[in-house]
Amino acid sequence: MLMKYLKKAEMNKSFGLVIFLFGLFGCGGKPPKMKGRPIGPASGQINTVQTFSAVAEDPDGQDVSYRFDWGDDIISKWTEPKPSGTIASDTHTFTTEGEKQIRAQAKDSDGKLSEWSEPKIFFVTTNEASICRRLVCVNSDGDTAGFVSTPAIGDDGTVYVGCSFGHFHAIDSTGMPKAKYVIDPDEEEPIISSPAIGSDGSIYVGALDKLYAFNPNLSVRWFFTTNGEIFSSPAIGADGTVYILSEDGVLYAVSNQGQELWRAQLTGGYSSPAIGPDGSIYIGSDNGYLFCFNSNGNQKWSYYAGSAINSSPTLDREGKIYFGTEDRGVFCVDSTGNLLWRYPTSSPTSSIVLDYNGNVYFGTESGELISLSSSGSERWIFFETGSSGSTPAVRN
Missing domain, CATH: 2.60.40.10 (Immunoglobulins)
Incomplete structure (x- = not known):
């Protein structure tokens, strides 16, 4: 009887050793x-x-x-x-x-x-642009500046925004100025480009003929000179590449160290690039084409809308692209450039905003705020006197 229990114990010991070795080696190496x-x-x-x-x-x-x-x-x-x-x-x-x-x-x-x-x-935020209402910039003559660009907000709550005097501002979360950079002391050219913030905290913005990279304290990390003035806003890829369009229609890809990676010649315009989950870059031009480039600068496709595209494209979760035109309305194309639907308008439109359910919102210069379903059918129109060229904000 004793030998029977000893043999059983030895078997259990061996079994435990097998389990231990399996746990140690059987499941492969280290986690990612x-x-x-x-x-x-x-x-x-x-x-x-x-x-x-x-x-x-x-x-x-x-x-x-x-x-x-x-x-x-x-x-x-x-x-x-x-x-x-x-x-x-x-x-x-x-x-x-x-x-x-x-x-x-x-x-x-x-x-x-x-x-x-x-x-x-x-x-x-409900509407980032509303932050600007409490910012005031005055020049030496006592003139008050306007804020045309949309602010960007840093991880610590700092607001970065350019004004119509050509000053780039950093304002803390209480509204107190932290830093200011004057683009050109001899010119008061407005900063229309809206800033974008990289994962390392660098702030990118276009002004005159340069793409600037600032540190959070607004010291200049580097600047990149383009062939034309910059009115569009930069977009940042997942790998840190910065994409910007100049007025003469050149789309630039610039590394986060300020080196040009590639350029693509469009025809001109003020559209800002949008980046898809796969790294594709979408941008409109003033000759009516929506272009799609891969991250290496090779054109994947283009779609001709027949009217200038100066608003910025918007992507939904399914990869569909929405954009507005000068006088042919709002378009929706799929990720391969095929038209899904078009909603006609008679005046230029703002950029598109999508809500959680995929409904589409945009304003027109003739004073309409329009909402469409995700399939392009009209939901409602709100009429207002005056134009509505700004991009709406939506809330469920």
Whole structure:
């Protein structure tokens, strides 16, 4: 009887050793590791689609999937697996205002999880442009400046905005000035370009014929000179590349160190680029074409709308692109450039805003605020005296 129990104990010991060795070696190597915090804008309007990206490396070289904690009690589904070290993107629509702490997590092919990343701070506002109402800039003659561009908000709540005197301002969250940079002391050319903030805190804005990169204290990191003045706003890719259109119709891709990566000749215009989750760049031109480029500068396709496109394209979660024209209305095309629908208007339109349900909102210079369904059918029209060239904000 004693020998029977000893033999059983020896078997259990061997079995335990097998379990230990399996746990040590059987499940592969180490989990993936996140590389920094998520990449994306520092602020945005409520009920609009926002795109964020993340990257992780797996020590064993396995493919990696990602998910995002959006900071509003919602965690995304896992993305499709991508090679280790490859950037992945996802979109989210925030339905509440305030500060959101966005984190990302990676999972390898064996199901091993990384730690959650450090948070990316994102501010959700009802209407960013309303911040400008309390900012006042006065020159030496006592003239008061206007604010044409839309502000950008840093992770610490600092507001960055350009004014009509050609000054670029940093204002703290209480409305007190922190710093100011004068673009050209000899000229009071307005800054129309709206700033964009990179994941490293750099602030990018176009003024005169230059794309500027500022540190948060508004010291200049670098500037890049274009062939024409800049009235459009920069867009930042997931890898930090900055895209900007100059007035003479050249789309530039500039590294976050200020080196030109490539350029593409359009015809002109004031459209600002928009970037899709796969890194595609969408931009309109004043000869009526919507262009799509890949991140290497190769044109993927173009769509002819028949009228100048000076507003900026907007993308939804399905990859559809919405844009307005000077006199042929609002268009919706799919990610391959095929027309899905058109809503005619007789005057220029603002850029498009989408709500959580995919409904479309835009203003016209003839004083209309129009809402369409995601399929392009008219929901309602609000008439106002005067033009409505600004982009609306929406709230459910």
